[in-house]
Amino acid sequence: MPPGSFVLARSAFPASGSRRRSTHLAESSPAPESPSPPSTLLTIRNVEKGFGARKVLRGISLDIASGEFITILGESGSGKTTLLRIIAGFERADRGEIWMEGKRLDVTPPYRRPVNTVFQSYAIFPHLSVFNNVAYGLRAAGAPKHEIPERVIRALEMVKMYEFAQAAPSRLSGGQQQRVALARALVNRPRLLLLDEPLSALDANLRRQMQVELKSLQREVGITFIFVTHDQEEAMALSDRIALLRAGHLEQVATPRDIYYRPETAYAAQFIGQTNLLRAEMRDGIATSGAVSWHTFGPPGKVVFSLRPDHIRLVVPARVPSQADVSLARFKGRVANQSFGGSSDLVEIDLGNSQILRARLANPGVLSGDREFEFSSADAVRVREGGDD
């Protein structure tokens, strides 16, 4: 459907027609997945967007389940905010489609989408009181007059801003405005809540506190959250799934644990948590990278592995080395640097030939000189390197 024809595809779009269209699209779409399962709330298909000559999004396809907390994670300029704005309706995709429950969302004007946004700048109306800010959406939707005060107050109670109902927004702190913005969006009971770096303007303590509250709020209301951030720790702490965006394409979409322990690409491994990239040569089931080698499977050739610093352990000298254990890889190196980090220290190990590995060791004491280290070969995860940029 061309982007201009949104009169046809408003909320009045007949459900049967749109369903047929949806299946038809799924068949003709190059994506291998079958028509969305019933729990899918939002389907993004091959969305592309450019500003002038600059391509911001290159063929994004993503299914988002109902009730899910999904984070779009990426560096600044990766296109994450643009993707969010396309879902909200503030930008129009050059190509591709967005479907929500059998209806074309991307051709619906923003004020008819069952989607609400918490803006990075909060965008609180300065001329309206907190109460009237929260009531704005209900009034626009023509909610029954007697219902409005009750719903507004409940929403304000939910974000602990009840006592500020009559306050002017200019008297609120950043954190309080944030809560009002959240209440203003949630009071409409949207099917989908978009959050554009909502915590980035808050200081570290408040931020952590809001993260916890946001997560429990999401469980409480059961609304699907799409959360945009550049902060990988925040993404890991909050999300059911993370969609890692890099220069306009999705690098990996997975649960935080999967993306951490099973990164698919070198970029994902490096962006989410710290890692050691081992460029290895495979031969006869043994991977060799500089001074380190370990048993693994796969065809011969050059392969890149990701090894998390916390997977490297110090070998206790007293123990008898069990060389027969092929699941372990051992190597010797000089402790080049050790930075104290409380419960664990980050240690740089110099293996010679300018090969340096980082290890996160729990309470190792002060280390120096040559030591022996080990890791399970299963923890060295094969990753793809480079992108198509």
Place this chain on the structure above:
Amino acid sequence: MYSRAYKSGVTIPPLLWVVVFLLVPYSILFCYSFWSVNSFQVIVHSWSFANYVELLHQPMYFDTFLRSVRIAASVTLFSLLLGYPVAYYLSFHSAKRRELLYQLVIIPLWASYLVRGYAWKTILGTDGVLNGILGFLHITSGLTSLQNTLNNFFAVHPAMHSWHASFVPLSFLLYSPFAVILMLTHIYTPFTFLPIYASLEHIPRDLLEASHDLGASPWLTFRRVILPLSLPGVVAGATFAFVLTLGDFLAPLLVGGPSGIMISNIVASEFGAAYNWPLGAAISLCMLLVIVALLFFTEKLERRLAAS
């Protein structure tokens, strides 16, 4: 801390300005308003309220003032009706043409007031451009009733203008309140446009997105967000148009005719041909009082609108 020399350096010029250009002239005006002119056309420096009493007793002054207010209110209304949509379009929908359009709106400000006045004279005159076109199209006669209505609305002495109806060309175009309103609307619309445009430009665009996001249609967004947030600009623009029109005396002189006389014309004639400076001073001071009160009020209104 600033040095004594620096402090006096920054304070003295504005102080001088206020004293030389405001305090001294207004004090002189104030004194004049209590003096009088004797039968030999000499200003008598004796103090009395005679001029103010005269202003209250002669209905002509109050009527003319009332007409000036009506004309000023009309100009304000029309320049708002013209200026707001233009400012709105420029601010929200003009994209690449914005610079050009902005300049086009502003350009008349660089042209001389008198030139524009004479241009309107040529357009509106009995043998003017507009009457030529209307006469060519044979549609003047239907408009003469409109002419009478307009004259009756603004006229001090309706009897004076009864002969107007017998003219075939539309005489109400020129030498009438209509002409004054038309010309002043043309001249002061940019003044109304500018503060409105500035206030629209100051509205954070994410507020409009937030409004749409919360389900408000573009029209509702205009009513609930854009209009309230642009009201300070509207008040400022309306103040410009109203106050400038109220004090205008060239437009009535050029295109107003006897029925389009405004209060400033009376002031001008008192200081000129009538040679009654004291009475002119008294009228000026009354006008000043009205305008200062008005500015005080709108300033407060603007502040309240901007704060909420």
